[in-house]
Amino acid sequence: MSTLTIQARAHAYTVEPCADLAVALAGVTGKDRAIYLVDSRFRALYRGALDALLPADRVTEVEASEPAKSFEALTPVFLDLLARGLKRDRTLVVIGGGVLQDIGCFIASVLSRGLRWELLPTTLLAQADSCIGSKSSINIGPYKNQLGTFYPPHRVMLVSGVLSTLPPDEIRSGLGEVIKLQLLAGDAGFRELMTDLGQRPSSDPDLLSKWVTRSLAVKKPYIESDEFDRGVRNLLNYGHTFGHAYESATAFAIPHGIAVILGMLTATFVSVRLGLVSVSHYDELNRLLGPWHQPYIEALRAASLDDMLTAIRHDKKNTGDSVNCILTRGYGLMEKTPVPLNEVLAPAIADFIVGLPPVYR
Known part of the structure; x- marks a missing residue:
């Protein structure tokens, strides 16, 4: 796969194939100050690699579950990211599948009225479909996907090797x-x-x-x-x-x-x-x-x-x-x-x- 460029109203963005996690994360914009929002299960699977690549004090973990992408569950995630220093001049890097993408996209679109975010999708569904399209979908109460924004990532990094650990x-x-x-x-x-x-x-x-x-x-x-x-x-x-x-x-x-x-x-x-x-x-x-x-x-x-x-x-x-x-x-x-x-x-x-x-x- 060659690099794909997607045109969007807010900004164009690229979908880039990367050889492995190290290559992908080395290319993060402003990586020395970036904040990472990571699927907890994925971090457990790749703990050795991620511990070497990500500074622990700049990582927020979220369980990739349907309840986690509810509006009611987002306050502690916002607060943790803010406590770790996330603000407009820093990049939010989202590592996970569709749930993490929904959460990360929503947060990036509303925090500081919009900040740079980059996406490393870790599921087949996210790599083949949801990583492009700009949408976030958040549940509220019993209503599924009723909240959301259109705010594309600034960069998508595809690492095909991570699909090997999917059930x-x-x-x-x-x-x-x-x-x-x-x-x-x-x-x-x-x-x-x-x-x-x-x-x-x-x-x-x-x-x-x-x-x-x-x-x-x-x-x-x-x-x-x-x-x-x-x-x-x-x-x-x-x-x-x-x-x-x-x-x-x-x-x-x-x-x-x-x-x-x-x-x-x-x-x-x-x-x-x-x-x-x-x-x-x-x-x-x-x-x-x-x-x-x-x-x-x-x-x-x-x-x-x-x-x-x-x-x-x-x-x-x-x-x-x-x-x-x-x-x-x-x-x-x-x-x-x-x-x-x-x-x-x-x-x-x-x-x-x-x-x-x-x-x-």
């Missing part, structure tokens, strides 16, 4: 977003991805590096042409309305990207019900994506449909009485469609979860 479900979770992006791009990339995954282990470093690069290339034009998510960028939410509801209803027992896979299948199921796409398209996706979400459909079957519907009602993308869903007419043919919740979505979700076909045969 299998974290790899599958990242692949959920990779699959989504390839479905948005059309059938050629999606079929190539499915072929690769059928022939090589999903943890293969060369395979992961290839699809990180390919995924960022798909996402780049969406976020550059519609940075503030008012138009075409909405299509990147394919699978997310349902996926977020499934995460919430199962108390986040389903990893995010795997919930997105289930959400994409649900969106395709609804698309069949509305006559937008053929049942054969749904059947093919259901067959190809089954291995990438099992056995988590069982978690959905044990969850409350009412809880799912409540989460969907609270989705920030909704307007009026309908739910704004990203549905599909086929590979690369996604569109935003308002769908009645009680009349259409509730019975469709119930039927999808129990395994009924999208049309009555």
Whole structure:
């Protein structure tokens, strides 16, 4: 992968491949005074390397959990960073996956009304998807992702080697977003991805590096042409309305990207019900994506449909009485469609979860 430059309203930023952690952290802007916000699990895994690279008195640890990215949990993080000297003339370096990125982006955007931050993403999902796009999403009370800002990092450092310590479900979770992006791009990339995954282990470093690069290339034009998510960028939410509801209803027992896979299948199921796409398209996706979400459909079957519907009602993308869903007419043919919740979505979700076909045969 060569260096990728992303254009954004606040500032352009680069995504740079780095050989290892030492190379990445040696290039941090103002590293002698930088403050580090680090995923506690990642620090434990790489303690030897990180202890040699990061000054202990300038490191704030955060557990990468859904409760940690709540507005209520952020006050002690702000206070710890301030106590360590973080202010406008210093760089905040965020090391972790999506949760750390949300927290770090939000803090960098509001502390001192905006300060420099750099990102070292440590999960496949973050490297292949969320590291570009500028968004932070913070929970408040029972409401998921209702607070947030658009404030891109000034630099993203990709170290592919850190993906080798991810557990299998974290790899599958990242692949959920990779699959989504390839479905948005059309059938050629999606079929190539499915072929690769059928022939090589999903943890293969060369395979992961290839699809990180390919995924960022798909996402780049969406976020550059519609940075503030008012138009075409909405299509990147394919699978997310349902996926977020499934995460919430199962108390986040389903990893995010795997919930997105289930959400994409649900969106395709609804698309069949509305006559937008053929049942054969749904059947093919259901067959190809089954291995990438099992056995988590069982978690959905044990969850409350009412809880799912409540989460969907609270989705920030909704307007009026309908739910704004990203549905599909086929590979690369996604569109935003308002769908009645009680009349259409509730019975469709119930039927999808129990395994009924999208049309009555």
